Amino acid sequence: MLKSRINRREFLATTALGGAIAAAGPYRPAEAQTKSLKVRSYIAPERLDPIHYLGAPEADIFDCLYPGLISYKPGKEWGWQLDAATSIEQVDPTHVKFELKKGLGWSGGNGEVTAEDVKFSYERIAKPENKSPYRGDWEALDRVDVTSSHTGVIVLKEPFIPLFSTTLPRAAGNIVCKKAVEKLDGQRFTLEPPATFGAYKIKKIEPRVRFTLERNPGWPGERAMFDEVDFVVVTDANAAETAFATGELDVALLPMTAVPRLRKAMPPKSKLVVSPSLAYWWLGMQMEDGIFKDKRVRQAVQYAVDAQSVLDGAFFGVAERSTGIIAPGMIGHRPANKIAKPDLDRARKLLAEAGHPRGFKTEIGVRNSAEFINVGQVIAAGLAQVGIQAEVAPFDSGVQKAMASDKAGGWKKMQMHVVRFSMAPDPSWATVWFTKEQIGEWNWERFPDAEYNDLHKAALREYDAKKRHDMYVRMQDIMEDSGAYVFLTHGVNPVLHRDHFIPALAPDGNRVYVTKFKST
Amino acid sequence: MAATDTVTAAPRVEASASAWRRLLADPLGAFGLALVVLIVASAIFADWLAQYPPTQLDIRNKFSEPTLIHWLGTDHLGRDTFSRVVYGGRIALWVSLVAVSISLVLGLVLGMLAGYGPRWLDSFLMLVFDAVRSFPTIMFALAVVIMLGPSLETVIFIVVVTSIPVYGRIVRTLTLSMRVNEFILAERSLGAGPVRVLFHHVLPNVIGPVLILASMEIPVVITIEAGLSFLGVGVRPPTPSWGSILNDGYAFIRDTPWLVLAGGMPVIVTTLGFTFLGESLRDIFDPRLRRD
Numbered sequence: 012m013l014k015s016r017i018n019r020r021e022f023l024a025t026t027a028l029g030g031a032i033a034a035a036g037p038y039r040p041a042e043a044q045t046k047s048l049k050v051r052s053y054i055a056p057e058r059l060d061p062i063h064y065l066g067a068p069e070a071d072i073f074d075c076l077y078p079g080l081i082s083y084k085p086g087k088e089w090g091w092q093l094d095a096a097t098s099i100e101q102v103d104p105t106h107v108k109f110e111l112k113k114g115l116g117w118s119g120g121n122g123e124v125t126a127e128d129v130k131f132s133y134e135r136i137a138k139p140e141n142k143s144p145y146r147g148d149w150e151a152l153d154r155v156d157v158t159s160s161h162t163g164v165i166v167l168k169e170p171f172i173p174l175f176s177t178t179l180p181r182a183a184g185n186i187v188c189k190k191a192v193e194k195l196d197g198q199r200f201t202l203e204p205p206a207t208f209g210a211y212k213i214k215k216i217e218p219r220v221r222f223t224l225e226r227n228p229g230w231p232g233e234r235a236m237f238d239e240v241d242f243v244v245v246t247d248a249n250a251a252e253t254a255f256a257t258g259e260l261d262v263a264l265l266p267m268t269a270v271p272r273l274r275k276a277m278p279p280k281s282k283l284v285v286s287p288s289l290a291y292w293w294l295g296m297q298m299e300d301g302i303f304k305d306k307r308v309r310q311a312v313q314y315a316v317d318a319q320s321v322l323d324g325a326f327f328g329v330a331e332r333s334t335g336i337i338a339p340g341m342i343g344h345r346p347a348n349k350i351a352k353p354d355l356d357r358a359r360k361l362l363a364e365a366g367h368p369r370g371f372k373t374e375i376g377v378r379n380s381a382e383f384i385n386v387g388q389v390i391a392a393g394l395a396q397v398g399i400q401a402e403v404a405p406f407d408s409g410v411q412k413a414m415a416s417d418k419a420g421g422w423k424k425m426q427m428h429v430v431r432f433s434m435a436p437d438p439s440w441a442t443v444w445f446t447k448e449q450i451g452e453w454n455w456e457r458f459p460d461a462e463y464n465d466l467h468k469a470a471l472r473e474y475d476a477k478k479r480h481d482m483y484v485r486m487q488d489i490m491e492d493s494g495a496y497v498f499l500t501h502g503v504n505p506v507l508h509r510d511h512f513i514p515a516l517a518p519d520g521n522r523v524y525v526t527k528f529k530s531t
Numbered sequence: 532m533a534a535t536d537t538v539t540a541a542p543r544v545e546a547s548a549s550a551w552r553r554l555l556a557d558p559l560g561a562f563g564l565a566l567v568v569l570i571v572a573s574a575i576f577a578d579w580l581a582q583y584p585p586t587q588l589d590i591r592n593k594f595s596e597p598t599l600i601h602w603l604g605t606d607h608l609g610r611d612t613f614s615r616v617v618y619g620g621r622i623a624l625w626v627s628l629v630a631v632s633i634s635l636v637l638g639l640v641l642g643m644l645a646g647y648g649p650r651w652l653d654s655f656l657m658l659v660f661d662a663v664r665s666f667p668t669i670m671f672a673l674a675v676v677i678m679l680g681p682s683l684e685t686v687i688f689i690v691v692v693t694s695i696p697v698y699g700r701i702v703r704t705l706t707l708s709m710r711v712n713e714f715i716l717a718e719r720s721l722g723a724g725p726v727r728v729l730f731h732h733v734l735p736n737v738i739g740p741v742l743i744l745a746s747m748e749i750p751v752v753i754t755i756e757a758g759l760s761f762l763g764v765g766v767r768p769p770t771p772s773w774g775s776i777l778n779d780g781y782a783f784i785r786d787t788p789w790l791v792l793a794g795g796m797p798v799i800v801t802t803l804g805f806t807f808l809g810e811s812l813r814d815i816f817d818p819r820l821r822r823d
Contacts, residue, residue, distance in 0.1 A: 324590040379763040381782040388769045403768040
């Protein structure tokens, strides 16, 4: 029989040492600290083609593989910097000259990156027949003139203010390989880009699991900090926190409700960056059919919802109340809501006038995730005080979109909904979704205001910042006056990361620029 | 006739008393019975037991640990967890009783028709049963929820559709073995129609085993309801459900462990209770299956 050679003291010492190691966090030797980086991808990347990508984590990947002429500057202020271009200049409101860096080479023997690739990439998104969801980014594009192998001119049909704030630095500005893409069926790709030229190249793709990049030795630009970058798919927020604690992730975007807990007890050797988000949450009411067709009913809901309780209950008080769809600091940010506080008596009076003195039954459609369900539950509790019995109906996001787009009338089933839209740093990115053209697409309230539509179009061409600001404020006033909207919050984006590097994040924390990370 | 009734009634009462004695003599059976009585009673008297309305928010008091005021603490919205568990039990039992009853009745009728009816009907019903059973329950449930939307009625529909073949197959087998019995042949030769044969002779003989099966299906249904609610496709919030309490517990497990325990324990206790009781009843009414 074997006898244990460990005595009680040794056992206690070993246990204490083990505990200390565990408390100190995952060990990473110095060379490992720059060897690899593991970034949480909160959706499984499916489309790495800028013409039809699905979300920010995909754009984070293709920024490493085929950047654009310019990109956002990481940090706290929104601004842009040169990326694949050596220069870019707006010569007049409709002409933008650019020059590409020399020596940027496509993989797979596809030659050098040229102005023809830029022309192909931008015009392909703009062409109506290609049906890109991002066509709006290039709505004003007339053509790209190629003036030499590395120079060209972007020619616009009319002035387009968001060009430098949301089109060129985002996915619509990324450059794909004309020669390689033209050989593809349908001239678009999903998970396997046909050619890349960025700071990284693809090492391994494990669909729905991870996407591994390695340093591109042919990249002539600034050397990235990490030899390898793993975009690890962790869709569940709880699992992401656990993965960070066990060293499986180095950078993770977490839900807002994690912030108070993390502030009380941070994981060892880590830092938390909480950035104000540009995204916007609201409670919307479908105003074309059903009970919310009556404006008095919609206004009753506006007066009954206690937005502060929503923030305290669903977001643990981390986020501020929003005053519209445009975040603080941006042109068009509204100073205050017209209905700033709940007024239950007024709500009851409006319901009585509308013929519902005892309220009614309804449902609040939400995305099937804890944050959305909690928002819905707090709103339901508020509505119950004026007799409106609202059930929370969780849906997968695709199902809600399909209902909204259902030409057979499926949209009539939508009554109230809690929605969050992501946002880019130009107000037009928010207002575009509520135009008449978006009814049956993203305008789920079916809000049909002609003045709003005209203002949206005019603001895209308005260079005077004050006038433009006033236009967007007026548009949000119209939205609130319609009764169909209760603005809730912009929220925050908490990003947890290891402390041996300074992450390069977008000012709203929603994008991770791994090529621009710095060592501490 | 009155004399005959008296003669037949006495053994029935005696048999029933004997079954009770045997149930109470079986420690696991008695334990299961006690758990079931406890759960059913708490669901029936939820209005008296719960100290707070199950949807009442008290956001400032979120994540309270168990106290004398909140016996199982509060959740992330400050709702009293004990009240939600008690009302969640009412939902779980209601769903399971309604769903099991409907599927039991339909399973009995279809199973008897398959076993006693023409060959083509038997083949057709078996094909339908096999087709339904070939779908994994959760996948089937998710598909139905996408089509109909999440609700209590959808959960019941899912359970009914997936459970009918369970009862139908057993009833069919029992009916097939009974239809060749001499007393059935005698009844038919005396001119009895299929309805009379099925409902006067076959049904009383197949109902016992199926009722025992139904009692053992209740925890399965409760688990399905909790599972769908956990996935967010079952009972709609803010209506309390053990599954949604578990889901909240999972989402906030780093903030409090009590929610997971509060949502998980009732499912475990109910499953154990009904399983022990069902097994004991099975042993009592079907001695061939009795455990050694």
